[in-house]
Amino acid sequence: MFRKDVKNIRELILRNLRSQGLETPLLQKRLVDAWPTVMGDMVAGYTQEVYIRNQTLWVHLTSPALRADLSMMKQDIVKKLNAAVDSQVIVDIRFC
Numbered sequence: 133m134f135r136k137d138v139k140n141i142r143e144l145i146l147r148n149l150r151s152q153g154l155e156t157p158l159l160q161k162r163l164v165d166a167w168p169t170v171m172g173d174m175v176a177g178y179t180q181e182v183y184i185r186n187q188t189l190w191v192h193l194t195s196p197a198l199r200a201d202l203s204m205m206k207q208d209i210v211k212k213l214n215a216a217v218d219s220q221v222i223v224d225i226r227f228c
Contacts, residue, residue: 159217159219159221160184162216162217163189163214163216163217163222164183164189166216166217167179167182167191170212170213170216175198175202179191179193179194180193180194184221184222187221187222187223188222188223189210189213189224189226190225191225191228192228199227199228202227203227206224209225210222210224
C-alpha cells in the first residue's frame with residue numbers, strides 16, 4: 133500500500149527526542165565530544181575536563197598561558213563549536 137504521508141527518518145527521530153526532552157542533552161554531548169576535534173590535539177592534550185552548565189562551556193586547562201590565549205578567542209571558539217553540532221548549544225565559554 134502506498135502512503136502519501138511519507139516522513140524523513142531524521143525528522144521522526146528529532147521529533148521523538150524533542151517530545152521526550154532528550155534533544156538538548158544529546159546536542160550538549162555532541163558539542164563536548166567535538167572539543168578535541170575543533171580545537172586540535174595540542175589543546176586537547178592540555179584539557180582536563182569539559183562540561184556544559186547553563187549554556188556555558190566550562191573547560192579546565194592545565195596551562196595558564198593556553199588559558200589566557202584561548203580566553204581572547206572565546207567568541208570564535210563558541211561559533212566553531214556551535215557550527216560543529218549545527219545548533220546554538222552554548223553562548224559562552226569559561227576557562228579555569
